[in-house]
Amino acid sequence: MSPELPFMLHATDGRARRGTVTTAHGTVETPAFMPVGTAATVKAMKGADVKATGAEIILGNTYHLMLRPGADRIERLGGLHRFMGWDGPILTDSGGFQVMSLAGIRKMTEKGVTFQSHIDGSKHLLTPERSIEIQHQLDANITMAFDECTPFPAMHDVAKTSMELSMRWAERSKSAYRKRAGYGLFGIVQGSVYDDLRKVSSDILTGIGFDGYAVGGLAVGEPQAEMFRVLDASTPHLPEDKPRYLMGVGRPSDLIGAVARGVDMFDCVMPTRAGRTAKAFTARGEVNLRNARHAEDPRPLEAGCDCPGCTMHSRAYLHHLFKAEEMLGPMLLTWHNLRHYQRLMAAMRDAIEQGGFAAFAAERLAHLDEGDIPPL
Numbered sequence: 001m002s003p004e005l006p007f008m009l010h011a012t013d014g015r016a017r018r019g020t021v022t023t024a025h026g027t028v029e030t031p032a033f034m035p036v037g038t039a040a041t042v043k044a045m046k047g048a049d050v051k052a053t054g055a056e057i058i059l060g061n062t063y064h065l066m067l068r069p070g071a072d073r074i075e076r077l078g079g080l081h082r083f084m085g086w087d088g089p090i091l092t093d094s095g096g097f098q099v100m101s102l103a104g105i106r107k108m109t110e111k112g113v114t115f116q117s118h119i120d121g122s123k124h125l126l127t128p129e130r131s132i133e134i135q136h137q138l139d140a141n142i143t144m145a146f147d148e149c150t151p152f153p154a155m156h157d158v159a160k161t162s163m164e165l166s167m168r169w170a171e172r173s174k175s176a177y178r179k180r181a182g183y184g185l186f187g188i189v190q191g192s193v194y195d196d197l198r199k200v201s202s203d204i205l206t207g208i209g210f211d212g213y214a215v216g217g218l219a220v221g222e223p224q225a226e227m228f229r230v231l232d233a234s235t236p237h238l239p240e241d242k243p244r245y246l247m248g249v250g251r252p253s254d255l256i257g258a259v260a261r262g263v264d265m266f267d268c269v270m271p272t273r274a275g276r277t278a279k280a281f282t283a284r285g286e287v288n289l290r291n292a293r294h295a296e297d298p299r300p301l302e303a304g305c306d307c308p309g310c311t312m313h314s315r316a317y318l319h320h321l322f323k324a325e326e327m328l329g330p331m332l333l334t335w336h337n338l339r340h341y342q343r344l345m346a347a348m349r350d351a352i353e354q355g356g357f358a359a360f361a362a363e364r365l366a367h368l369d370e371g372d373i374p375p376l
Helices: 047-052 063-066 069-078 078-085 098-100 128-138 156-176 196-206 224-237 252-261 270-276 308-312 315-323 328-353 356-366
Strands: 007-013 016-023 026-030 032-034 057-060 088-091 107-110 113-116 123-126 141-143 182-189 212-216 245-246 265-266 279-282 285-288
Touching: 007 328, 016 328, 026 032, 026 279, 032 315, 032 328, 063 069, 063 123, 063 128, 069 128, 069 279, 088 098, 088 128, 088 252, 098 113, 123 128, 128 141, 128 156, 141 196, 156 196, 182 196, 196 212, 196 224, 212 224, 224 252, 252 328, 252 356, 270 279, 270 328, 279 328, 308 328, 315 328, 328 356
Parallel strands: 032 265, 057 088, 088 141, 141 182, 182 212, 212 245, 245 265
Antiparallel strands: 007 016, 016 026, 107 113, 113 123, 279 285
16 A cells, blocks of 8 residues: 555455545545546536536646646645645646647657647647656646657557657656655556557556556547457556556446456546537437437436436426527536446446446446437
8 A cells, every 4th residue: 555645445346446545635436537627627517516426536637737827826826726626636647648639849859748839839848857846736636657648559669669768757757756645646557559568568667666557548549349458458467456547538338348357547528528519428328419309308318317407407408508509508418427427436336345346337338329219
């Protein structure tokens, strides 16, 4: 157990794990889903409303916050928790993915990455040391090591070179990190879809020693079956007594399959992004509220859901909001989707505790293609 960021494993069911991560800003029950608050806000949601969905930890991002409003300003204003009005735990992504995917002209060297801001074209240098320093300024409870997000697809030699660079950056990230109680640093396993590279990466990271371990470089275009195969090849090499985080994943079926393979933590923009585009997640699959079949449907979006969109409004009303382009539609559907994800995580935690995870997963997965059914 890490003395700085304790992780307690309470139960296992097959490879599925039920645990608790303890931070300086509260505990996180795992398996856990982290809503994404990239720019110090979970889009369309107030902090209290995010908490009301059942979320205990959220994600912020180094790249976006260093560009706007700036890490120095957030530090002067008391850190990210105070700045955004969230008193629970925060994990910050290192910025490596955004540098590769969003920045303009960029140049990568052993030192780090020089890039142009996607906002105003200004030039910046992000190194492992600077990424860790920014995350310290933000007061992130969980800091992520700086890495290169390997492009997909990638030939073995390209993936190997990229992984080895990320491992050298991981060691520098560890050296730059300042230990303190209730805070931790996670390393990131890379290696694309190659089992041998994933094992080498895992071995190097565990040799360096981190408070938790993320599996990166997935959910970048590979089929779900391939993602699960890589997880099968990765999680067995990670320490049992440290939390495991699958970055940028995903749909409910992804979460269920990854929990079955020993993953403890997740984040993804999918529930919030879908909510803004009229798509809802339910236990019976996805529902598109723009479809005309909902125009006179008096039923709630999802029976049994306790979010405001389901308890106070009908599918017909939600349909109307999106057709009229009213901002309340995205707000209600974002709340619903985040609540749906948190209810799913809670159900998986209960199933693991009761030793019935396999049955739960099979039953839930069997109904995920039934979402957009017509009115009864």
